[in-house]
Amino acid sequence: MDAETLKRQAAEAALSHVEDGMRLGIGTGSTAEAFVHLLAERVADGFSVVGVPTSERTARLCLDLGVPLRSLEEEPELDLAIDGADEVDHELRLIKGGGGALLREKIVAAASRAMVVIADEGKLVDTLGAFPLPIEVNPFGLSATRIAIERAAERCGLSGDVTVRIGGDGAPFETDGGHYILDGAFARIPNPEGLSSALYTIPGVVEHGIFLSMTSAAIVAGEQGVRTLTPQRHEQEH
Numbered sequence: 001m002d003a004e005t006l007k008r009q010a011a012e013a014a015l016s017h018v019e020d021g022m023r024l025g026i027g028t029g030s031t032a033e034a035f036v037h038l039l040a041e042r043v044a045d046g047f048s049v050v051g052v053p054t055s056e057r058t059a060r061l062c063l064d065l066g067v068p069l070r071s072l073e074e075e076p077e078l079d080l081a082i083d084g085a086d087e088v089d090h091e092l093r094l095i096k097g098g099g100g101a102l103l104r105e106k107i108v109a110a111a112s113r114a115m116v117v118i119a120d121e122g123k124l125v126d127t128l129g130a131f132p133l134p135i136e137v138n139p140f141g142l143s144a145t146r147i148a149i150e151r152a153a154e155r156c157g158l159s160g161d162v163t164v165r166i167g168g169d170g171a172p173f174e175t176d177g178g179h180y181i182l183d184g185a186f187a188r189i190p191n192p193e194g195l196s197s198a199l200y201t202i203p204g205v206v207e208h209g210i211f212l213s214m215t216s217a218a219i220v221a222g223e224q225g226v227r228t229l230t231p232q233r234h235e236q237e238h
């Protein structure tokens with residue numbers, strides 16, 4: 001089965017967590033977009049939800065497909081966030097931000113009573129870090145912040161290049177918040193809590209893509225079917 005089919009299966013299973021009348025945080029990326037398409041079909045059938053998008057890209061798709069939207073300012077307390085991830089470990093710690101939406105995604109997840117992550121099984125890892133860690137930074141003092149990140153990573157026992165993400169136009173990729181992204185190729189992050197804390201001490205760091213203790217459940221689709229992982233590591237077959 002190809003990754004797109006698996007993403008759609010995970011997105012389908014996530015719909016069972018959505019109840020009529022919910023205020024939903026809606027993630028960014030290809031898996032979240034598969035979810036938006038399915039949600040839009042439900043909305044067209046009369047299902048009532050309001051969505052708070054985690055990016056301009058997701059907002060455009062929701063508007064195109066007729067999913068009603070509010071800003072987080074209008075709906076500051078959400079019932080559920082549904083989002084993809086770049087990596088998920090067995091404690092449901094995540095790396096996110098491959099699409100550059102990590103800041104809004106983390107704010108929306110934090111404003112939600114629960115967060116369900118949807119992914120194909122290729123995203124499941126023993127140790128986070130093979131996917132370069134996205135770190136959102138203020139453009140001011142970019143080089144100084146990059147050096148500070150490298151030193152902080154070294155103090156955590158990590159090495160690897162930290163590079164500025166470049167957009168399609170050859171200029172630094174700019175997030176919806178007007179920040180830049182540095183990608184840290186650390187290969188293995190055995191102590192994500194330690195790296196997270198170290199990154200938060202750097203003034204130019206706006207946010208990073210390590211999501212800790214935010215995931216209520218991860219719905220993972222693979223060749224053997226769709227599984228729901230919870231932080232207690234209980235699994236359910238669908």
Ligand SMILES: O=C[C@H](O)[C@H](O)[C@H](O)COP(=O)(O)O
Nearest residue numbers: 029030031097098099100101
């Ligand atoms: O910034 C983007 C998000 O964190 C995405 O949820 C993440 O990159 C996964 O995207 P995809 O579902 O396309 O693999």
